[in-house]
Amino acid sequence: MATVIDQHAHIGLNYGHRHKTGAEEVLQGMDEAGVDKSIVIDLASLYGGDYRVGNREAAEICERHADRLMCFAYLHPPLYGIDACLRHCDEAVREMGHLGLKLHPVSDSHPTNSREYVYPVMEKCRELEVPIFIHTGHVPHSGPILCADLARVFPDVDIILGHIGHAMFADACYVARKYPNIWIDTSMNHGGPLRNALSAVGPERLLYGSDSPTSHPIACKGLIETLEITREEKDLILGGNIERLLALGGAAA
Amino acid sequence: MIFDAAVCLKHPHLKQGHSVDEILRAMDDAGVEWAALQPFEATQKFNWGEANEEVAAACRAHPDRLVGWGALNHYDGPDEADHVTELGLSGVKLFTSWGFTPGTGLIERFYVPVAQRCADHGILFSIEHEGHMPTLGGAVYSDCIVADALPERTVVMSRCWTWGFWPDYLAAMAECKNLVMEIGVAPVSWVRRAVEEVGADRLLIGSWWPEHDPALIVTQVKSLGLSAEDEAKILGGSARRLFGL
Numbered sequence: 001m002a003t004v005i006d007q008h009a010h011i012g013l014n015y016g017h018r019h020k021t022g023a024e025e026v027l028q029g030m031d032e033a034g035v036d037k038s039i040v041i042d043l044a045s046l047y048g049g050d051y052r053v054g055n056r057e058a059a060e061i062c063e064r065h066a067d068r069l070m071c072f073a074y075l076h077p078p079l080y081g082i083d084a085c086l087r088h089c090d091e092a093v094r095e096m097g098h099l100g101l102k103l104h105p106v107s108d109s110h111p112t113n114s115r116e117y118v119y120p121v122m123e124k125c126r127e128l129e130v131p132i133f134i135h136t137g138h139v140p141h142s143g144p145i146l147c148a149d150l151a152r153v154f155p156d157v158d159i160i161l162g163h164i165g166h167a168m169f170a171d172a173c174y175v176a177r178k179y180p181n182i183w184i185d186t187s188m189n190h191g192g193p194l195r196n197a198l199s200a201v202g203p204e205r206l207l208y209g210s211d212s213p214t215s216h217p218i219a220c221k222g223l224i225e226t227l228e229i230t231r232e233e234k235d236l237i238l239g240g241n242i243e244r245l246l247a248l249g250g251a252a253a
Numbered sequence: 254m255i256f257d258a259a260v261c262l263k264h265p266h267l268k269q270g271h272s273v274d275e276i277l278r279a280m281d282d283a284g285v286e287w288a289a290l291q292p293f294e295a296t297q298k299f300n301w302g303e304a305n306e307e308v309a310a311a312c313r314a315h316p317d318r319l320v321g322w323g324a325l326n327h328y329d330g331p332d333e334a335d336h337v338t339e340l341g342l343s344g345v346k347l348f349t350s351w352g353f354t355p356g357t358g359l360i361e362r363f364y365v366p367v368a369q370r371c372a373d374h375g376i377l378f379s380i381e382h383e384g385h386m387p388t389l390g391g392a393v394y395s396d397c398i399v400a401d402a403l404p405e406r407t408v409v410m411s412r413c414w415t416w417g418f419w420p421d422y423l424a425a426m427a428e429c430k431n432l433v434m435e436i437g438v439a440p441v442s443w444v445r446r447a448v449e450e451v452g453a454d455r456l457l458i459g460s461w462w463p464e465h466d467p468a469l470i471v472t473q474v475k476s477l478g479l480s481a482e483d484e485a486k487i488l489g490g491s492a493r494r495l496f497g498l
Contacts, residue, residue, distance in 0.1 A: 149427060
């Protein structure tokens, strides 16, 4: 049976609800939805907290639940400066075991394609051979078209475009179709944009995500199950693609 | 020369601009020498051919001041572009507001054929932007899809008025070198960035009079501290080149 991997879940401080999500809550949601593994991201910095502390906490939780949880490191480059951020990237990936890096430009008030804050992170992704996951779909700095710049300049870095661009899904589909190093996170969007994304890039570059606890893992998983594609293609979206992207379980990217 | 690349003949919601004489007086008041009229009322009355003929008649009556855009309902196909060409109009502008945005997956089906027909006739093609609000899929996808489909043709991004989308407008212009942008009253920092990043020869002004006062746009452009050359391009040089004057 194919492994179901939610590549976009959260742990720690839950934005919007001021509630701290622990591992038990994450795992319960996963069990309810039939999700085998999740990639969790701490969002401490969205409230002005220290992303370095949050990422360490997330890594420790994942270490305790290594059979089910993995993590990406959330970065807030402007907060302590880009140099501190880049040092933390090294630490997060090489020491803590984070499998990728995450940016949230609209919340952290920097352009998605910032020369000052994002280009260096992209260089670091290239060096560390990890993907970058970018929240998209909010103006003024998270329009999906801004990822085109990054994809073009860093064609060897995999970019996960968050939420199918939310309501800006057509812009997201345009850039993803054009640049093969862009992958689409399906979390927190609706059936129409999901179908558009499927039409734009096919099942091979869609990544199942829930954005839990903001949305229960069953929601997007259920949407993917409604797609009129083969079982094998659904399984790719539900876990096979992220396995391939991250070279998990022996699958090559 | 000051060239206003978007002036409405018979705005569907505003009283001004229902006579050409009134438009010319407004142009004189604002110091605008040339204007490109557009048949805006067609979005309300669906009288595409008739509205295009009215614009053409105005341009024929004042060939030293006016050129014109034609419009069409892209769901009807590209044939009205033939009529626009026969009328001697300079190009086709697709109005996407008021429900005419085709949505995702349909740009190739409806917009590209129109743009191709315009290319066949050697006339301009433009997309009006306000329909591309987030609820309809995004800021710039239609422009980019058409620009990619016809890389040798210029696509004019019109009515780029959503201030929050300025990063996206610039990103689109960086992505597709054949996009040019019509600016109205816009955030000054972004206009300066546009000049730096894409160049003044890809920028032109469009007031959508009577919605905006072109004099205000001109004043704003003049206040940016640009070089005389860049200022002249934005105020009229780019449009003059585009419209072949």
